[in-house]
Amino acid sequence: MWTRLWVRIVSVLVPGPDREEWIEEWDGELAARSGRSSDAWGALPDAWTLRTQGWTMDGMLREVRAAVKGLARKPFFTALAGITLAIGIGANTAIFSVVDAVLINPLPYPDSGKLLSVNHTAPGLNLPVVPHSEAMYLHYLNGFKTLSSFAIFQQDNVNLEREGDPERISASVVTQEFFDVMGVHPVLGRDFVTGEDRKGAEPVAVLGHGLWERSFGGDRSVIGRTVDMDGVQRRVVGVMPEGFSFPGKTELWIPMAIDQANPSVGSLSYLGIGRLASGQTEEATQAEMRGLLYSFADAHPDDLNRQIIEQAGLAPDVKPLKALYTADLQRALWILLGTVGFVLLIACANVANLFLVRAEERQREQALRTALGASRRDMVRHYLTESVTLALGGGALGLILAWAGVRGLLALAPIDMPRASEIGIDGSVLAFTAVVSVVSGLVFGLFPVFGYARKDLSGALKEGGRASTGGRERHRARSTLVVAQVALALILLVGSGLMARSFSAMRNVDLGFATADRLSFHVSLPAAEYPDAHSVGAFERGLQQRLEAIPGVETAALATALPLEDQKNASPLEAADHPVPEGQLGTLVNLRRVSPRYFESMGITLLDGRGLTSDDEAPGVRSVVISQALARSFWPNDASVLGRQLREQGDTLAFEVVGVTRDVRFEKVAEIPEPMAYYAIAPTGDSVPSPARSLAVVMKVGADPMSFVSAAREALRAVDPRLPMVEPRTVATIVRDAMAPTSFTVVLLGIAAGIALLLGTVGIYGVVSYMVSRRTQEIGVRMALGAPGGVVLREVVGQGMTLTGVGLVVGLLGAWGVSRVLASLLYGVSATDPMTYAVTACGLGLVALLASWIPARRAAQVDPVEALRSE
Amino acid sequence: MASVRMTQVTALILRAVASGRRYGFDVMDACDLPSGTVYPALRRLERAGVLRSGWEDVDEARSEGRPRRRTYALTEAGRDALREADAKLQEIRRLLGDFPPATAGEA
Known part of the structure; x- marks a missing residue:
């Protein structure tokens, strides 16, 4: 069915006399062999071969030369059409180059089609990506038969101690098979070997090429040397090839230290990758992993069971590795x-219109050519050569615009746009531009062809070229163009209107914390130097004290992460007075660790009770501050929840609620605030969480x-000169960065x-003023006969x-139809928001009114005598 | 009569037709080449007078309830070209030398 249609579509290329037999041949072959429809695509190159048989280089060059000459004779027309096309084609080239690099091109690793992201997803918990725990990894590693290698990793940062200032390096903790999965191996030294990722192994590291050159002067004798990383002496065993920095911008790879006898089961913090x-x-x-997930659950009934899997909708999620990093951007880029x-269609409509006008002006020339024996085919070829030549010229100009545009785009792009360095104008982008140019040239070039080439033009020769009868078809073509332009422009206006309203809705979201006048930075404490809660607590108090001593600083505080900065770190909690029934999953709560005066420093309002104090780090004290959403979820009927107890699901240790805060947007601006629980950073005593060492300061x-x-850097140096200050920025910047993809x-x-x-307006104006100029004579006659200017104007x-x-x-x-595509990008506004539709439609209507009023007024002021004399 | 540039593709196709492949799709299968390669080549060969096309028996097509298929056969000039094609294929075999034969196609 489809192949028959395809063959017929393609057959327009086949020269007329051969067409019928050509269709029969293809139909016959395809009908004789069912199930070979994929072979039908060859009909296109076949038809093209037949079309171009007999085309000679000479003849084509002559045509092109004639087209260029014709275009050069009308520089204003050519420039206008060329620039319009350049804008349309340039915009497409620019966006395509991004789509091509980010979404289409394979990742730059050997045989990257076999690289998979091997993780889970849990729609029931609203978690798109659920990574692995150590125990899970070991279970999968032993089980996978469909993968040739499987590894897990976690991105981290490491303080690298060199002579002079400490440097903070993007590092990744990986398992031994990591480089096998990636298919990339050290250029110097070796990979990690079996057992090196187990607890108790000698600490080693592999350096990135850039780090090696920057910090070690590219010295080959670095292999075997030990380097202080986060207070641990690690032996360098390898250097990776230039350009390899997976994941993210990693410059240092460190093996994990999995305790094989006692791997952590419930801490799902490692992303998995595999090679098919x-x-x-x-x-x-995917199927194999599903089986393994169930056998893992059966082996660890305390942490995971089939009921929880079902409740959470927990399922393996195996997909190409690049999808893991581009999922967020994918939709926005395709849109x-x-x-x-x-935009290109609108540009084509504009140029088509220009061509229609031009064709009309050239009616006499056409008629003359026809009279001299030019066939219809010659004329079609002439027209199309001209329009395609123009489009290719516009495309070349567009390429320059795109090149500049991509630069601007990247400057605007969300800061962590994946694969940004791969974006550029390469072969496939050039091919795209060429195809787009030729196709748009054919699209707008065909309009005048349909309008004229088949006409009997003898009439045009006879009178002054003002063919009033043949105008109907052209008029219809022009009207179609205006309608299409208005419709397309409205669709885009509605789309951008909806996005703008989402953006303003996001900006007006009550974040729950203050953004003005706040500075933040990060610091991470090496476990070797800060082994226990006492040392971390001393650092916490020392830094806070020194920061608050800076003149002009009102309060300072530490936390594991600031709002909108970090990913989810959630655990299932339960209220101690009504535990979750066996086998069900407790409420997933975001956990943060915060210092005293955190809520004041962040501008988070306390609704009840108090914030955490240094007393909450004393031995035996287990305090927690919770968010309003959590209080409502656990104790919906209580006026005050102070003194209530909560705990991690299945745990016996309960924490006492000492305060309730307002809800805060923690993960994304556009989210419903999720329940939060705030614990102390370095509680002492038995059976408390170990201290947090990766800290944000506000x-x-x-x-x-x-x-x-x-001043803050000085304060940090005074507490510990070996700790680098990382990423100092204002809280307002954090919010802005979090909204970057939307903006x-x-x-x-x-x-x-x-x-x-702009293009749509120019189009309407052009068409209306052209209609007016064609009717000057008629209007003049009517006004001479007494028609008032107002009537003409109105008409x-x-x-x-x-x-x-x-339109x-x-x-x-149309906007209503395509709005569904936008829906997932919108926030706080419905995809069919009547207000947006009404306002943009009225706005566009007003612009169109203006665009037709200007030429109409000119018409109404026509001097009848002038008009009648004009011919 | 236009001459044909003898490429591996044209050589394979000529050999396939010479050994009795009458229909375009049969040639594709014999040469293990896609339709987008074989058909344009068939057109060029026909135009160059190396191949001549006809139609399969109309009754046969009708009995199967489908349109006719076009058939291809060598012309006199085609027989000359075939010698050239075989030489070309021989040369390819020689160039491949010690390589173990992959899918040998028809030839």
Whole structure:
């Protein structure tokens, strides 16, 4: 069925006399062999071969030369059309180059088609990615038959101690098979060997190429040397090849230290990657992993059982590795590509219109050519060569625009745009631009062809070229163009309007914390130097004290992560007075560790009770501050929950609620606040959580937060000179960065919609003023006969507005149709928000009114005598 | 009569037709080449006068309830070209030398 349709579509390329037999041949072959429909694609190159048989290089060059000459004779027309096309094609090229690099190109690792992200997902808990625990990893490692290698990793940061200042390095903790999975091995030294990722093994490390050159001067004798990393003396065993930095921007790889006898079961903190064994598929791995997950659950009934798996919807999620990093961007990028596709269509409509006008002007020339024996085919070829030549010129210009545009795009892009360094103009981008140019050239070039080439043009030769009868078809073509432009522009305006409203909704979200006048930075304490709660607690108090001593600093505090900065760190909790029944999953609660005065420093309002104090770190004290959402979830009927107890599900140690805070947007701006629990950073005594060592610092200051950076660095140095200060930025910046992906999309959609509006307006104006100029004579006659200017004005405006109205209706329906695609990017506004639709439609209508009013007024001021004399 | 540039593809196709593959899709299968390669080559060979096309028996097609298929056969000039094609294939075999034969195609 589809192949028959395909063959017929393609057959338009086949020269007329051969067409029928050509279709029969393909139909016959395809019908004789069922199930070979994929072979039908060859019909296209076949048809193209037949079409181009007999085309000679000479003839084509002559055509192109003639086209260039023709275009050069009309520099204004050519420039206008060329620039319009350059904008449309350039925008597409720019976005495509990003899509190509980020989404389409394979990852730059050997045989990367076999690289998989091997993790879980738990839709029941609203967790898109659920990583592995050590015990899970060991279970899978022994079980996988469909993977040739499997590894887990965790990104981390390490303080590298060199002469002089300490340096903080992006590091990854990996298992031994990591480099096998990636298919990339050290250029110097060796991989990790079996057993090196187990507890008690000698501490080793592999350096990234950049780090090796920067910090070790590219010295080959670095192999075997020991280096202080987070207070641990590690022996360097290898150096990776240049350019390898997976995951993220890793520059240092450290083997895990899994306690094989007693691996952690419940701490799901390691992402998994795998390489498919030959002949295996993603689906096979997925199925195998499902079985392994159940056998793992059966082996660890205390931590996981089938009921919990079911409740959480926990399931293996095996997908190409690149999908793990680009999932968030994927939708936004495809939408952007679609958007600029619309912009190009509008640009084509504009140029088609210019060509229609030009064709009309050249009617006499055409008629003459026909009279001299030019066939219809010659004329079609002439027209199409001209439009494709112009489009290729526009495409070349567009390529330059795209090159500049991509640079701007990257500057605007969310800071952690994956694979940003791979974006550029390469072969496939060039091919894309060429195809887009040729296709758009054919699209707008065909309009005048349909309007004219088949016409009997003898009439045009006879009178002054003002063919009033043949105009109907051209008029219809032009009207179609206006309607299409208005509709497309409205779709883009509605889309960008919806995004803009989401953005403003996000900006107005009550985050639950204060953003102004706050500086933050990070610091991480090496476990070797800070082995216990006492040393961490001393650091905590010491730093806080020194920071608060800085003139201008009101309060300072520490926490494991600030809002909108970190990923989820959640555990199932239960209220001590009504534990979760056996086998069910407790409420997933985000856990944070915070110092005294954290809530003041962050501007988080306490609703009840108190914040944590240094007394809460004393032995035997187990205090917790919880968020309003958690209080409501555990004790919905209590006026005050102070003194209530909660604990980790299945644990016996309960913590006492000493305070309740307002809800805070912790993970994303656009989320419903999830329940939170805040514990002390370094509680002492028995059976308490071990101290937190990866810390964020926040300082509330009088004004100009960034001016406190050096004083804060001094304070940190005074407490421990070996700790680097990492990523100092204001809390306002944290929020801005968290919203970067949305603002990025908003800005780009806004630009696209702006261009669409501009081109659409120019299009309407062009068509209406052209209609007016064609009717000058008629209007003159009518006005000479006494028709008042107002009537003429109304009539011309009415004509423009009728087309606009049709375009608006089509556009509204279209916007409604495509809004579903946008829905997942929206926040606080419905994809079918009537307000947005109404306002953009009215706005576009007004612009169209203006665009037709200007030429209409000119028409109404026509001097009848002039008009009649004009011919 | 236009001459044909003898490539591996044209050589394979000529050999396939010479050994009795009449239909385009049979040639594709024999040469293990995609339709987008074989058909344009068939057109060029026909235009160059090396191949001549006809139609399969209309009754046969009708009995199977489908349109006719086009058939291809060597022309007189095609027989000359075939010698050239065989030489080309021989040369390829020689170049491959010690390589173990992969899918040998028809030839």
